[in-house]
Amino acid sequence: MGSSFGHLFRIHTWGESHGGGVGVIVDGCPPRIPLELSDIQVELDRRRPGQSRLTSPRNEEDRAEILSGLFEGLTLGTPISILVHNKDARPAAYEHLRDVYRPSHADYTYEAKYGIRNWQGGGRASARETIGRVAGGAVARQVLRRLGFGEIVGYVSRVQTIEAGCEPLEVTREQVEAQITRCPDAEASERMIERIEQARHEGNSLGGVVTCVAHGVPPGLGEPVFDKLEAELAKSLLSLPACKGFEIGSGFAGTELTGIEHNDPFYAEDSRVRTRSNRSGGVQGGISNGEPIVLRAAFKPTATIRQPQQTVNRELEAVTLEAQGRHDPCVLPRAVSMVEAMVALVLCDQALRQRAQTAP
Amino acid sequence: MGSSFGHLFRIHTWGESHGGGVGVIVDGCPPRIPLELSDIQVELDRRRPGQSRLTSPRNEEDRAEILSGLFEGLTLGTPISILVHNKDARPAAYEHLRDVYRPSHADYTYEAKYGIRNWQGGGRASARETIGRVAGGAVARQVLRRLGFGEIVGYVSRVQTIEAGCEPLEVTREQVEAQITRCPDAEASERMIERIEQARHEGNSLGGVVTCVAHGVPPGLGEPVFDKLEAELAKSLLSLPACKGFEIGSGFAGTELTGIEHNDPFYAEDSRVRTRSNRSGGVQGGISNGEPIVLRAAFKPTATIRQPQQTVNRELEAVTLEAQGRHDPCVLPRAVSMVEAMVALVLCDQALRQRAQTAP
């Protein structure tokens, strides 16, 4: 029941990490949007493990197939079904986890909720589930392009305590993709690589922050009062695995300013209303104001580590978990594509909602 | 279209700050829940302006009426309609704002979205809109009590740079209500009062952080993958006026730890699975794990200040806005009831969803 996202532009994802595959239905996509398989594949490639020496060595090709909703290179307005078969599933590697609850994973909570779980991998809680989101986000991006929106640019702005020193509004996708960390600050990126390699060596893991900017968003998007733009964005990001925090505009830091310091003065520029500062992060009263949307998402260090850990099994016996197998010490570089996808999905959905509500 | 919240336990709010009134329909409330008008009024009283010398002097009585859904002290299972008439509306006080966009308010964005707005007050963007949420949250609390959940305790943990020094899990509602700041740390509370009084004197405003703990939440709540418990909580809080950030468990600070430091080891206690630390904040993989749910919401300084500000009017002319009238220098003490209400609404909704999905 919780596998659908969006109101008008809607995705439904499905699939466990170890089953027939994973996929998504994109419903509500307007007709006659140009869409190629490669539009989707390029984003899946940014998401997949094994794309650089930094990420998990799991070698998944993640080849997408589009099964419906497309005709002669254009969307039909009907559901777009996208499928990625599971290739590299190795259930045997999980045999020792059949009865054990890995700390800070979802093993215990899935068991508590459903009374059953597919222990051959992370099931629905696996990062593999995000394939459907990223594919859906790629379709959303095509719609946004058609509607004249600007780019959505995410990047790694912090790994553990290493902070990037860049101005969010100036970061380009090219700069981001030039670094395997997806941190556009080359110097910080070097230090991040070192820190990540060290964590891998120690069987440890690291978290951090992804910053994301949506350029060229027209004013008027967002549905007061519960489906405010920032509320939908917050939900979308907190629904990503390992995300523990969200900020828009000035966020937590902004609470240390006074109102006089914090308010964004309006001025007029080229017959448009602009703000001189953007502590609002492009959203006021839940509705976009035409300024860039700026947000940050916190990702905790990955729960999978290769150090022994104390835990319990299904019989509630204390056991020591000796982690085996693959280990991705830092999901941040891959998380960028996930964050961008969620932002694209929210913006596309709100853009369609806004079209419906316009005064006739 | 965005005025509904929840899936099974659902509220629909309505009302502008200057119209006939504000209210809420609570739909999906199970039948035979004991409910008194006073259960609702007590929460509205915690929300309303003018309850202490700290808050806005607007003197609204906010008397709730229950118009349906109740019979002989019990809910009927049918929609509960709750109405609060507007009493203290003073449209004349807003006459000078008819054409002016107040900085960091929603005047401009509502105009951009709808092409029309009720300029006699904040309209739907007014904090007055939260009356419906708080009333709905009060009903949710009654359901949660009946379902055996523990208390939801929110408190002001920071005003601007003044941080409370309390252990979230130990804070009680009594301690919170004992301070007009709703900061249970008496010493910090004193300093907050001073700072707020100074801001009022200067015509300035302050933001801060509300921390909230939900005790006694059973494991199994939350719907992967998009309606994860933390995702629904994040959405609910970011939908509150002035909220700019959300954290659950270790939040942004947790990203500075390594996986070894961050993971919560499991152990068994009284035939229950417990975690020794709670950096997860009571949620793993989007599902509650039985530990207390701990979250934090950032509120920016209120946009209404009494200093002159640069802005534009509807004709895009630069104008100086001389604020007049009432001014609430810090919404934090009142925001506690709003945060608690949203948390109650999310938990109640997820509890009902979980009942539907249980294995037969």
Added chain:
Amino acid sequence: MGSSFGHLFRIHTWGESHGGGVGVIVDGCPPRIPLELSDIQVELDRRRPGQSRLTSPRNEEDRAEILSGLFEGLTLGTPISILVHNKDARPAAYEHLRDVYRPSHADYTYEAKYGIRNWQGGGRASARETIGRVAGGAVARQVLRRLGFGEIVGYVSRVQTIEAGCEPLEVTREQVEAQITRCPDAEASERMIERIEQARHEGNSLGGVVTCVAHGVPPGLGEPVFDKLEAELAKSLLSLPACKGFEIGSGFAGTELTGIEHNDPFYAEDSRVRTRSNRSGGVQGGISNGEPIVLRAAFKPTATIRQPQQTVNRELEAVTLEAQGRHDPCVLPRAVSMVEAMVALVLCDQALRQRAQTAP
């Protein structure tokens, strides 16, 4: 949970027949639609009992108040809350029904579902609940007018076995309102009046059929595959009290034709695609084709009669129910406004959905 209707143009109704009142929130109404209280009141007056000697003598004034969503005669794009206070409630008249299940009423099923019911009247199952629908439908009509749709004309086409002899496409609202039966065939109307008066005299009741035509519906409305236009219409009408059947176009009678006889040949007229016959009823493949939408709804005879009936009470004892009090022998004349309201709500909702989905 079931008190909401529509996807983008949405109504939420509330209220029992014997409580504080009944009402509706209209959410998703586009901004800047002209709306007067009288637009709503005129439809409520067509719905209310006591408007002619034919209908129930219950003397309800049903004065609507608009509490929000309107400003200077225009909709704001925010929720429109409409309230009608209960005036003529006479709980004492129901005292003898406290423990008895009236045959073919909802007393037993509400008790079975909720374990509680407001026995002081029909509760939510009362026809009084339709006030909110009719008010919402009146708002929808204003939107449809603004969007250039034609009129929605419903009429009583049959009372028990007395069939009207009129051509659905030619019936006008004026003809309908000229007869207290709302059957535009004056001769049939006379016989219906006689039959209804006789039923009243005998303490009996009658059912019949309402036919409804929506003129000037543009092609392209309806969302395959589950939210087809005819599916939404069917749902909307079957949700009315006492409705037991629905037909669109040729309906049940059409099943007796062969495909050669039944297909509607296309032709071109004034650069428009038209069909020579309209057995499709204006809908093909779930989408409007530009021809008038023609449907029929069956209403069973009202369950309230004044003859003694065998039934059981809550203790499952056999009892004889001696009906007392007011009695409306035929709801058909009043049902016309309800049918039209539901059709307006569906069309308005689908029109907004279609705007969202159009190719950019």
Added chain:
Amino acid sequence: MGSSFGHLFRIHTWGESHGGGVGVIVDGCPPRIPLELSDIQVELDRRRPGQSRLTSPRNEEDRAEILSGLFEGLTLGTPISILVHNKDARPAAYEHLRDVYRPSHADYTYEAKYGIRNWQGGGRASARETIGRVAGGAVARQVLRRLGFGEIVGYVSRVQTIEAGCEPLEVTREQVEAQITRCPDAEASERMIERIEQARHEGNSLGGVVTCVAHGVPPGLGEPVFDKLEAELAKSLLSLPACKGFEIGSGFAGTELTGIEHNDPFYAEDSRVRTRSNRSGGVQGGISNGEPIVLRAAFKPTATIRQPQQTVNRELEAVTLEAQGRHDPCVLPRAVSMVEAMVALVLCDQALRQRAQTAP
């Protein structure tokens, strides 16, 4: 946006008749329900063309694959993705239809709505789309079995003017499956076969009526006021291709009775409330009353015929359509599985909703 059905037990279907395939995601299925591929395949086999000499010779195997949501023979509580590849697609056979609007098909309306359509077959309007529904219905049936519901038995009660003479409550699935017409009245079935063969010979087509009974439905299902059980059933059936009418209980015929004749007297039997007649069709006030649910759906004669027809093409030129290729003279025998599937989906959804709403 219209490809989802249900609220808690939800299906999302996708796929055109001529693309990669068709399929469904079943979301909201409770965990630990026993489910085998064969439970699904058996229903798809009842739906598919070519199963008897009566149905379309299109030879589709329709082999289902379950890609997710199942583990060791039990549902996981996560989305169940079911896929059927398209095998027998022959786009060349549709080449002559590229620009022509077939009468009473959805060619024109899809073009009007989306401005594009997959002319290589019926696209989403094809009966092939119902594969996803039937697969989803098969999962719903497993849940209903687990919840203790009785059987859902549909049958062909009329083909054109040939009416079956059977008592709906006594019809068994075995009797239905014993006839290739799925009309359990063997004598009527013989005449139907003759009539259908004649229609095939003439290139003509026939419609008719499917009657369906849901046995063993507990009281309390259905959500007033808009999601009444009969409203959801009506929507579900009118969403099937070619369905033009719906009746529950006494339906249109019941409108000819008076209230005295129509009301269903209550009595007590084995500590249960029963009704002596069942003109209500098992539903009162939108809620099941424990009696069998009895409904009827009208299906118009199939639009595909092999006689020349007048129509227009995309340029609005008058053309004569010479139908070619395959032709299914009567969809009724196959429609039985579709009707049953929709009824199962509605009941399962309402059963889960009812669990959520029960008094704690």
